[in-house]
Structures are given as C-alpha cells and as structure tokens.
Amino acid sequence: MLTLTSGAVQVIRTVTANPELPPDTGIRIEPGVDGSDALRLSVAPEPEAGDQVVEEQGAKVYLQSGVAEMLDDKTLDAQVDPQGDVSFTIADGTAT
Structure with missing residues (x-):
C-alpha cells in the first residue's frame, strides 16, 4: 500500500482544510491524460467507486484502482517551495 511521509500528510491536510470543502475531501491520484506514465493529482470531494483509500x-x-497497484510499494512525499508552490514526489520504499 502507498505510504505517506509526514510532509505529504501536512501538505494534504493543508490543501484539504478549507471549511467549504466536504469532510471527505482528499487528493485523488489517477493516470495522466496523455497515455504516458505520468500521474495526475487533483483535489477530490470523495473517493470514486473502486478507489483504494x-x-x-x-x-x-x-x-484509482490501476494506480493503486502501480504505487503499492511506493511512498508519497510533498514539499512547498518558498513561493508557496506544492510539489509531490513518489519514491520507492517506505515513509520516513
């Protein structure tokens, strides 16, 4: 199962903390639209049918189910640069 670093947890909680968003709001990872190995991350109000949470x-x-298999042994990390831009990275191994 995908693991999250403390940095990823903090960034995701910040991004989804808007009180106007539904309580189940999270980050959804799905295949990119161009057919490459790129992944697309978006803010989602709830999981879609078949999603792994x-x-x-x-x-x-x-x-998304195919992405869950691909990221089964990976770690998601996130950082915010000085300009406030968020970047997510996926690496092999477990969270630190």
Whole structure:
C-alpha cells in the first residue's frame, strides 16, 4: 500500500482544510491524460467507486484502482517551495 511521509500528510491536510470543502475531501491520484506514465493529482470531494483509500493522520489519498497497484510499494512525499508552490514526489520504499 502507498505510504505517506509526514510532509505529504501536512501538505494534504493543508490543501484539504478549507471549511467549504466536504469532510471527505482528499487528493485523488489517477493516470495522466496523455497515455504516458505520468500521474495526475487533483483535489477530490470523495473517493470514486473502486478507489483504494489511504488515510493517515487525517490526510486522505484516493487511488484509482490501476494506480493503486502501480504505487503499492511506493511512498508519497510533498514539499512547498518558498513561493508557496506544492510539489509531490513518489519514491520507492517506505515513509520516513
């Protein structure tokens, strides 16, 4: 199962903390639209049918079923740069 670093948990919780969003809002990871190995991340109000749900310390990640298999042994990390832009990275191994 995909694991989340503490940085990813913090960023996801910040991104989804808007009180106007539904309580089950999380980050959804699905295949990119161009047919490459790229993945697309978006804010989702709830999981879609068939999604695998990864939840840690209130941070919710919804994985499209094919993506869940691909990321089964991976770790999601996130960082915010000085300009406030968020970047997510996926690496082999478990969270630290």
